[in-house]
Amino acid sequence: MIIKTFKGETETEVLLKVREELGPNAVVSSVKAIKAKGLGRLFKKTTYEATASLDENPPEVNLPRRESMKNIFKNNPNIIFEEDEKPAQDNNPLADREALELRINNLATMIEKRIGEGGAVKNAAEPAQEGAPVTDTADDKNVSCIRLIYNQLLENEVDEKYINMIVSEIEPTLKKDAPVENILSAIYQKIVLKLGKTEVLDINRGKVKYVFFVGPTGVGKTTTIAKLASKLKLDKKLNVALITADTYRIAAVKQLEVYANILNIPLKVINNEAEMEEAKEDLAAFDIVLIDTAGRSHKDRRQCDDIERLINTIPAEDREVFLVLSVTTKYRDLEAITEAYSEISDYRLIFTKLDETMYLGNIFNIKLLTGAPLSYATFGQGVPNDISRIDAQTIAKQLLGGGD
Numbered sequence: 001m002i003i004k005t006f007k008g009e010t011e012t013e014v015l016l017k018v019r020e021e022l023g024p025n026a027v028v029s030s031v032k033a034i035k036a037k038g039l040g041r042l043f044k045k046t047t048y049e050a051t052a053s054l055d056e057n058p059p060e061v062n063l064p065r066r067e068s069m070k071n072i073f074k075n076n077p078n079i080i081f082e083e084d085e086k087p088a089q090d091n092n093p094l095a096d097r098e099a100l101e102l103r104i105n106n107l108a109t110m111i112e113k114r115i116g117e118g119g120a121v122k123n124a125a126e127p128a129q130e131g132a133p134v135t136d137t138a139d140d141k142n143v144s145c146i147r148l149i150y151n152q153l154l155e156n157e158v159d160e161k162y163i164n165m166i167v168s169e170i171e172p173t174l175k176k177d178a179p180v181e182n183i184l185s186a187i188y189q190k191i192v193l194k195l196g197k198t199e200v201l202d203i204n205r206g207k208v209k210y211v212f213f214v215g216p217t218g219v220g221k222t223t224t225i226a227k228l229a230s231k232l233k234l235d236k237k238l239n240v241a242l243i244t245a246d247t248y249r250i251a252a253v254k255q256l257e258v259y260a261n262i263l264n265i266p267l268k269v270i271n272n273e274a275e276m277e278e279a280k281e282d283l284a285a286f287d288i289v290l291i292d293t294a295g296r297s298h299k300d301r302r303q304c305d306d307i308e309r310l311i312n313t314i315p316a317e318d319r320e321v322f323l324v325l326s327v328t329t330k331y332r333d334l335e336a337i338t339e340a341y342s343e344i345s346d347y348r349l350i351f352t353k354l355d356e357t358m359y360l361g362n363i364f365n366i367k368l369l370t371g372a373p374l375s376y377a378t379f380g381q382g383v384p385n386d387i388s389r390i391d392a393q394t395i396a397k398q399l400l401g402g403g404d
């Protein structure tokens, strides 16, 4: 059992420190306001102190491999917002040559080992067609290497049509008997380029102010809003407000209310576009407003129209829209969902629940299907830390099986 005291200037700050250091299983036993004593009290602010404990041997809930996915994303270099001070993230997603080469070499070693074990050759051996020319062994090696990578991508749930697309794009560029590294590198680079540049929230003052989160129920919209609101308020010291249009379930409003209270930021509940206009007036002085929507059935066209109308109360240049999807949803269902949201223009993609699967193919599939920019990945229920910018190289490496 770990027992620790945490100090901070506000109650929220202290509670977030507890969360950050001890994680979501921490139990807070007390929070005290500490008033400065003597003459100092005239100048010093009240501070807060919380005592929290954590049982280090809780019942096992996470599969070890799940935990590793979480670690992979936690360790990503992470700029969560576009800002004035920092240079925008490198435009060339393949810029970091050294890191790239290291990754390719590791993957190539793995693949060479598998080819050595004969697994690939067996996989690649298709029933010989009658009269087909006997391919030479050099070609065989290219084919078996590609076949192995093909299977790897398939296993990671990349849709077959996209694997075929990649393979057909790189095949003509390969020399006979190409080294495994070259084939792998070509595929890796294709994947990274197709994943494209990640686009996160731009918090340059005076830019986007209204940020909508849309998507099916239960994917993690509200939790994601809480994570971002917390970072915007506590790390970036911005004036954040929340709006929820998810009034269909009382619990949904309550859930956001809890976060609004912890963060000490206003929450407006709206039932229609007229109330949205009112909320806009009330929140005119805020830097950024995050808007939660109901995860209505994408099977109901009318409900999607509602969301569209709500979004259109804000001029395009003042808003950003994020479509939130869970990476654990089946690709066929994701196809139907994105189809239903296709009328909503210019959205970016957030993928949630990366901690619940080892197979990230959907991120690639949906990126190619929609053409929308990728933005955030979330990998746990922890507010605010289980979120990061999607890193194309990390995803590409995972898809090629470099995670283990």
Ligand SMILES: Nc1nc2c(ncn2[C@@H]2O[C@H](COP(=O)(O)OP(=O)(O)O)[C@@H](O)[C@H]2O)c(=O)[nH]1
Pocket: 216, 217, 218, 219, 220, 221, 222, 223, 224, 255, 295, 352, 353, 354, 355, 356, 378, 379, 380, 381, 386
């Ligand atoms: N494992 C996991 N659970 C998450 C993640 N994001 C949200 N959740 C959980 O998913 C459930 C639904 O989240 P919620 O934010 O209410 O979804 P919403 O209906 O889209 O607003 C809650 O139990 C969240 O704690 C994530 O990244 N990983």
Ligand SMILES: [Mg+2]
Pocket: 221, 222, 223, 246, 252, 292
């Ligand atoms: Mg919600």
